Every structure is written in structure tokens, then in C-alpha cells.
Amino acid sequence: MKKTVAWGITGAGHFLTSSFRIFDQIKNEHDIRVNTFLSSAAEEVVRMYGLEKDLETISCGDYLEEIFLETQQGKSWPKTGRFLLEKYDALIVTPATSNTVSKIAHGTADSLVSNAVAQAVKGSVPVYVVPVDIAGVVVSELPFGIDRELCRKCNPCPPKDNCPNNAIADQIDLLKCNGCGLCKELCDYNAIKGGPVELKVRDVDTRNVEIIKNLEGITVLEKPEDIPGILADI
Structure with a gap:
């Protein structure tokens, strides 16, 4: 049976292009559907990086391959209810900003992607998160x-x-x-x-990553390149 993965994108430039590259690879190498959920910040950042057309090739618009924009979903996020209906094999959030990681760590579900995570956990859908700020110094593309x-x-x-x-x-x-x-x-x-710039990861962001590592139903990945390795497990 064809697998269906939900992809949550938040408003980070770091890991953004590599996340697109990995999802393009997944679509080319596997019989899989990708349904994309964009936070309001992600809508802007995806456009800034010129990736809107690339996204349309990954999520073509068919059923369970739609692109859901936070700015078009209202405040009740009705589409996240699908996570309770056994529609998805996994939710992968990449890149995940420190803001989104903080919301997940503390149980806040007031954005499209953080609500998707909450509903996925409630629906026993495995969640994989790729934080942009784990520890130390990261090199981000501006x-x-x-x-x-x-x-x-x-x-x-x-x-x-x-x-x-x-x-x-x-x-x-x-x-x-x-x-x-x-x-x-x-x-x-x-x-x-x-181009690239070095950014110091705040200690509070590192602590939040450690919190979500210990949450039930959530697995933290260090980089988008780790995503293909989890497909056999979903």
C-alpha cells in the first residue's frame, strides 16, 4: 500500500533547501504521497528562497498530496483532524524552528504545524522532528x-x-x-x-530539544539527510 507522509515546514532558512532536496529524493525513489503543512512564517521563507515551484512538484495537489497554508486554514486547523483518522504513516517536521520546538516541548498547539504535531501524537502517528537549533554553533544559509x-x-x-x-x-x-x-x-x-552565517544556539533552545527527545511518540533527527533512513520503519 502506498505510504502517506505529512511534511510540516516552519519558518527557518537553515535546513530548508536540504529538506526540499531530501523530499524530492523520497518522491523519486519511493511510492509515497507527501501532504505538506506550512506555518505562516514558512509561507514567507519558502517564497524568499524561491522554492514554491519545487514544493508543487513534491505535493502535487491531489488528495493527501495537498499543500495546506496556515494563513488559509483558520484558527481551528480543521485539516489536522486527519491525523486522528489513520490517514498518515508519519509526520516529519523539517526544518523545525526553535519557536516550534518550544511549543512542542511545552504542549502548545497554536499554529498549524504545532497543532499537527499534537494531533499526530493523539492519533498515534509517529512524529519526526529536525530542529534547526540543537547545540553549539550552526551554519545557516541567508x-x-x-x-x-x-x-x-x-x-x-x-x-x-x-x-x-x-x-x-x-x-x-x-x-x-x-x-x-x-x-x-x-x-x-x-x-x-x-550565503552562510554562523549562529550560536541558545541554551534554552538546547534544553527544549532535550525535552522533546523524551516525549512519547516523537523522535528527533539531527539533519534532513536522516529522513530516508526512517522510511522502512513507518
Whole structure:
């Protein structure tokens, strides 16, 4: 029988592209359906990183392969009721922000993804979580931005004039940016960048990860690349 996995995405850039790559791999290598749940922050971040079209290839829109957006689901999250109806073989949350991990750790279910986790546990659906902040220092990939030390304030400015979403002024408006990368290609001075940055993990976030490791029905994975290894167990 075809397996059905629910994928919860929260608003983190770290692990985002690798999570998409892994789910694309899963779809290509296994007979599996993927039903995606996006937090409101994830809706914005997926767009910033230019991954909206990629998501549509992973969750095509058919039954149990839909894309559910928090901003379109109301406050009662009716679609999470499916976790009580034996529709899913697993819920995988990746990337999971420190905010979402905190909610899971303390039993809060006031967002689409945190509510999905709560309903999945109640429905005995195994939950796998990939936190972005586990311990120590993480290297995260930033969306596109303008390096003001390199910017020559050209007039005309090819990146600004050719941006399909009019997202560029003195800086890049990330709520308009769709992550296409055209601006970076058009800047002659390499002033538009998106790249790695080191971030220190707060001790409170590390403690919350330890809490959810001990919660019934929840397994913590260290990275998205661990996901294919769990498919045989679901």
C-alpha cells in the first residue's frame, strides 16, 4: 500500500533547501504521497528562497498530496483532524524552528504545524522532528541581501530595474522577494549575496530539544539527510 507522509515546514532558512532536496529524493525513489503543512512564517521563507515551484512538484495537489497554508486554514486547523483518522504513516517536521520546538516541548498547539504535531501524537502517528537549533554553533544559509559596502548605488541599477517583484530599493524587501536570484546575476559588483552565517544556539533552545527527545511518540533527527533512513520503519 502506498505510504502517506505529512511534511510540516516552519519558518527557518537553515535546513530548508536540504529538506526540499531530501523530499524530492523520497518522491523519486519511493511510492509515497507527501501532504505538506506550512506555518505562516514558512509561507514567507519558502517564497524568499524561491522554492514554491519545487514544493508543487513534491505535493502535487491531489488528495493527501495537498499543500495546506496556515494563513488559509483558520484558527481551528480543521485539516489536522486527519491525523486522528489513520490517514498518515508519519509526520516529519523539517526544518523545525526553535519557536516550534518550544511549543512542542511545552504542549502548545497554536499554529498549524504545532497543532499537527499534537494531533499526530493523539492519533498515534509517529512524529519526526529536525530542529534547526540543537547545540553549539550552526551554519545557516541567508536569503538574498545587499552588501552596502560593495554596492555602488548605480543609476540605472540593473538588479532593481529588472526585479520581477519590485523587491529592491535600498535593500531587498524579503516579503516581496521570491528568491529567483536574477538580481545577483545582474549585479556587476557582486554586492548582492545570500550565503552562510554562523549562529550560536541558545541554551534554552538546547534544553527544549532535550525535552522533546523524551516525549512519547516523537523522535528527533539531527539533519534532513536522516529522513530516508526512517522510511522502512513507518
